[in-house]
Ligand SMILES: NC(=O)c1ccc[n+]([C@@H]2O[C@H](COP(=O)([O-])OP(=O)(O)OC[C@H]3O[C@@H](n4cnc5c(N)ncnc54)[C@H](O)[C@@H]3O)[C@@H](O)[C@H]2O)c1
């Protein structure tokens with residue numbers, strides 16, 4: 001088993017990664033149970049894994065109550081938050097209980113936020129079942145719902161008590177979802193780890209095709225990278241954690257433009273957004289054009305959108321910049337951007353002119 005510690009003082013926890021771990025999750029959860037049943041929140045596409053988790057709890061004499069929500073980004077909403085918190089209250093959840101989030105980033109973000117506010121804060125455990133959630137959203141404590149104004153605008157920092165990752169659950173994940181999650185894997189290479197980007201170029205296809213060894217390596221490496229950055233800047237105040245937002249200012253604008261729908265998945269928006277961030281950096285002369293081309297080529301080769309056309313977005317630059325004004329990085333009227341001096345050399349640039357971003361976007365092929 002790989003154990004990655006997330007060092008956050010009294011909010012520290014472990015990420016445990018092992019093939020087949022879901023069937024043994026009861027061993028890790030029993031010490032947290034206090035003799036009480038668990039509430040497990042999941043979505044309708046994760047039911048086979050729910051059965052495995054419940055069986056593993058039963059083997060320890062532990063009961064559980066499943067709350068099954070509709071799949072999809074639309075579930076990160078006020079309406080679902082209200083329904084979920086009402087149900088958790090009906091179940092009599094205590095602050096010392098551990099609510100289990102079994103699912104992708106949507107379930108993890110929603111359950112994380114619900115438990116942050118329920119009785120002013122109760123515990124939760126992440127059991128991520130998508131590649132995206134295993135390499136990114138289950139770690140670090142960002143929780144949120146979307147609103148009409150944009151992505152993740154209502155939320156809280158609330159760390160899980162434990163993260164249990166079983167790479168075998170990815171066997172049931174649709175290929176499109178796998179590719180979307182892989183965008184967040186590539187992100188770690190692009191941020192500050194050129195050698196890992198090279199690993200992605202060499203192993204991305206095998207990972208997507210089903211190689212367990214490649215998936216295990218990508219998950220462990222990504223989680224360790226995220227844990228390191230989060231430990232340095234838990235609440236995104238120093239700028240270190242903002243690096244994890246590479247591609248997201250563009251990406252969230254694309255998601256908003258496509259209505260947070262399955263027209264463009266979060267990871268797809270991030271893929272296109274990272275290509276645009278590198279393209280814009282090259283356009284400004286900050287980054288070699290060949291690096292931007294290399295990033296786009298890898299994303300394209302792995303079946304991810306690497307620009308506006310591939311993302312199916314044909315809005316004007318001005319309209320996309322309007323979406324960006326809701327970005328949580330906005331500070332005193334300016335929007336810092338994650339730009340790149342090269343692959344593995346990204347940084348936060350506070351001097352970007354939004355009119356230049358709009359003009360750059362207008363010049364992109366549609
Ligand atoms: N909190 C963070 O740090 C953070 C980081 C990255 C992304 N996110 C958020 O995560 C969300 C995206 O997460 P996601 O890509 O996991 O999407 P998701 O939760 O919608 O899951 C994707 C799809 O896969 C299905 N699914 C989940 N596990 C499955 C399995 N094992 N087999 C078959 N189907 C399965 C789901 O039902 C859904 O249809 C976005 O809302 C994004 O903003 C948060």
Ligand SMILES: O=C(O)C(=O)C[C@@H](O)[C@H](O)[C@H](O)COP(=O)(O)O
Pocket residue numbers: 136140142151152184241242244245248328
């Ligand atoms: O953990 C972080 O920090 C990230 O930025 C990870 C991102 O992949 C994730 O999509 C996050 O939810 C985006 O954060 P936001 O603050 O832009 O909503």
Ligand SMILES: [Zn+2]
Pocket residue numbers: 136184248266270
């Ligand atoms: Zn993301």
